[in-house]
Amino acid sequence: MPESRFHERPALLQARGLAFARNEEPIFGPLDFALHAGEVVLMEGDNGAGKTTLLRVLAGLIAPSQGEIFLNGEPLTLARLSPQLALLSHQGGLKHDLTALENLRFAAGLHGQRRGLSPVSALAAVGLDGFGEVPVRQLSAGQKKRVALARVLLAPVGLWLLDEPYANLDRSGIELVNRLLERHAHEGGAALITSHGAYAYTSGTPRRIALRPDPAGTESQGDTIVENTR
Amino acid sequence: MRPGSTRAACLALLRRDLLLVWRRRGDTLTPLLFALIVVALFPLAIGAQMETLRPIAVGVVFVATLLAGLLALDSLFRGDYEDGSLEQLVVSPHPLALLLACKIAVHWLTTALPLIALSPLLGELLFLDPALRGLLPLALALTTPLLSLIGAVCVALTVGMQRSGMLLALLVLPLYVPVLIFGAGACNAAQMGLPYLAPLLWLAAGLVLALVLAPLACAAALRISTS
Numbered sequence: 001m002p003e004s005r006f007h008e009r010p011a012l013l014q015a016r017g018l019a020f021a022r023n024e025e026p027i028f029g030p031l032d033f034a035l036h037a038g039e040v041v042l043m044e045g046d047n048g049a050g051k052t053t054l055l056r057v058l059a060g061l062i063a064p065s066q067g068e069i070f071l072n073g074e075p076l077t078l079a080r081l082s083p084q085l086a087l088l089s090h091q092g093g094l095k096h097d098l099t100a101l102e103n104l105r106f107a108a109g110l111h112g113q114r115r116g117l118s119p120v121s122a123l124a125a126v127g128l129d130g131f132g133e134v135p136v137r138q139l140s141a142g143q144k145k146r147v148a149l150a151r152v153l154l155a156p157v158g159l160w161l162l163d164e165p166y167a168n169l170d171r172s173g174i175e176l177v178n179r180l181l182e183r184h185a186h187e188g189g190a191a192l193i194t195s196h197g198a199y200a201y202t203s204g205t206p207r208r209i210a211l212r213p214d215p216a217g218t219e220s221q222g223d224t225i226v227e228n229t230r
Numbered sequence: 231m232r233p234g235s236t237r238a239a240c241l242a243l244l245r246r247d248l249l250l251v252w253r254r255r256g257d258t259l260t261p262l263l264f265a266l267i268v269v270a271l272f273p274l275a276i277g278a279q280m281e282t283l284r285p286i287a288v289g290v291v292f293v294a295t296l297l298a299g300l301l302a303l304d305s306l307f308r309g310d311y312e313d314g315s316l317e318q319l320v321v322s323p324h325p326l327a328l329l330l331a332c333k334i335a336v337h338w339l340t341t342a343l344p345l346i347a348l349s350p351l352l353g354e355l356l357f358l359d360p361a362l363r364g365l366l367p368l369a370l371a372l373t374t375p376l377l378s379l380i381g382a383v384c385v386a387l388t389v390g391m392q393r394s395g396m397l398l399a400l401l402v403l404p405l406y407v408p409v410l411i412f413g414a415g416a417c418n419a420a421q422m423g424l425p426y427l428a429p430l431l432w433l434a435a436g437l438v439l440a441l442v443l444a445p446l447a448c449a450a451a452l453r454i455s456t457s
Contacts, residue, residue, distance in 0.1 A: 059321055062457045083323040091314030095246065097253040102246070109242020110322050112234020156234065 010073030011036050012159060012190045013058065018067035020053055027053045030067060033209055035190050037158065040181050043194045045211030051194035052090065054211065055163050058192065059087050086111070086155040088162040092148040094136050100147045101132035104154060111155040122150040127176060141168040146176070153180060160184060160191035236324045240332050243319075247336040250309075257305075258340050261298035262348055268294040269352045280357040287356035288366065288417040294352065295345050295370060296377060296406055300399060302341040303381045306333065307389045307452065316389075320456055327445040330452070334382045334445065342374035359421050366417055372433040373413035379437075379444035380405050386451035409436070 011034035019029030028050030035041050045051045056062045058069065060078040069076040071084075087093075094103050104119035117125075123132055126146040136144060145168050152160055165177050181191055251258060272290050276282055310316040310333075319329050349367050358366065384401045388394035416429040 056457075059317075061317065061320060078321070079323075082321050085321055087317065087321050089314050089317055091312070091317075093314035093318040095250060095309075095313065095315065097250055098246070102249065106242050106246040107318075109234075109245075110239045110318065110324070112238075 012072060014070040016068045018064050018069060020057055021065045028211055035192055037188050037190050038185050039207065040185050040191045042208045043192060043211060044208055045196065047196055049211040051211055052163055055161050055194060059085060059161050084157050084159045086152040086157045086160050088148055088152050088165060090163055092144055094144060094147055096137040097135065099133050099135050100128060103136060103147060104150055107151040108154055113154050114156045117154055119154065122154040125153060126150045142170055142173055145169055146173065149180065158189045160189065162191060162193040164195060165193050166195055236328065239322065239324045240328060243329055243332045244336060247333060251340045258344065261302045261341055262344055264301055265294040265298040265345055265348065265352060268297060269355050272356060283356045284359060287353055287358040288362065289414050290356055291349055291352045291366065292410055292414045295374065296410060298345055299342055299374060299377050300402060303385055304395055304398060306337050306382055306385045311389045316452065317456055320453065326449040330448045331445040334378055338375050338378040342378060346370045346374060362417055362421060365420050369413045369416050369430065372430060372437060373409055376409050376433065376437050376440055377406060379440040383444050383447045383451060386448040386455060390455035
């Protein structure tokens with residue numbers, strides 16, 4: 001645990017020797033990394049490098065083939081994780097027949113809402129003021145992504161797992177994501193985000209982990225490639 | 231009520247699913263029209279005489295209701311699976327089985343309840359014995375929730391597959407057989423003047439069992455489907 005020397009508390013999320021293989025074919029890993037409160041980690045990798053799979057493993061949706069995940073120093077279970085987790089997946093998890101606000105009201109009912117935020121103000125925070133009554137079906141792909149980000153923002157949780165939060169977003173949207181991530185980290189939250197690297201990453205990210213397809217599947221990836229810019 | 235509590239989550243889910251049905255209210259007519267057409271085919275095929283239709287009326291209404299329910303079954307988790315809402319339910323801090331029970335309840339309310347309401351008309355099309363006018367909807371009211379619950383488990387198992395419709399039918403129909411036997415059996419017994427309470431009680435017992443176990447099985451199956 002090289003990272004934990006600098007932190008007194010156990011890492012919010014820690015992976016040790018984490019690997020996943022589907023039908024004997026290695027998808028990623030073995031990986032070692034830690035995510036602490038107040039930290040944003042960018043997971044980079046080409047298409048098919050296993051970013052989404054890794055995120056789903058960390059979200060407790062898939063069991064890893066090897067290795068362990070710890071949440072605040074204890075083995076990860078969905079019951080321990082779910083009250084702390086906001087997950088943004090590829091599909092977005094929005095109902096296209098409902099309006100943006102109806103979607104956020106449902107999310108607030110399901111996950112609760114952050115102190116000082118409401119579905120209306122969360123929508124305003126992602127730059128969709130005035131789009132509340134528009135069915136999600138009629139929004140553009142970038143606007144849908146913003147609604148999904150508003151859902152993440154609204155959840156009263158410390159850990160964000162965001163799969164390709166920059167996809168489909170325009171320049172101001174990318175800045176918005178960076179701003180939201182910075183504020184989340186500043187407030188003591190942590191985020192693990194994935195990107196295939198096509199978007200210039202301007203500010204705010206202290207650490208990067210590169211995921212590369214590793215046919216041998218033996219070399220440990222995470223720690224060797226992590227560059228700590230702090 | 232605290233936002234984020236399990237009760238608030240269930241209410242939010244019930245509200246959302248009802249709202250979704252309301253936005254696509256035309257779709258709820260499909261199973262009704264299907265059942266109506268299936269029942270209407272019988273007099274056309276075997277002649278519209280009371281003496282041929284009355285003995286088979288109960289069975290035909292039951293089978294038509296069962297098939298119409300099967301038609302609507304695939305949509306139970308499909309939409310949520312495809313748009314990622316299901317993942318959100320899985321990673322929410324509430325018991326998945328309870329949330330799924332809410333979904334199944336809305337599905338039953340919006341697909342099976344209209345069929346029960348339609349059943350007297352379906353019976354009338356087949357010269358149903360007037361003595362069964364009250365018993366048929368009652369037997370259906372016990373049968374259809376059981377069908378929805380059993381069906382939901384099978385849908386949860388197949389939702390990860392593409393074009394699972396036929397497989398779903400093959401999986402579900404054998405499991406529907408005992409339910410059909412008890413439901414239609416109660417009505418047939420009543421028609422012949424025999425005691426009919428026992429099969430109804432069996433159905434009620436099965437329903438209680440399924441109410442407890444089916445959501446748990448659904449949750450386990452959906453966790454496999456989403457992984």
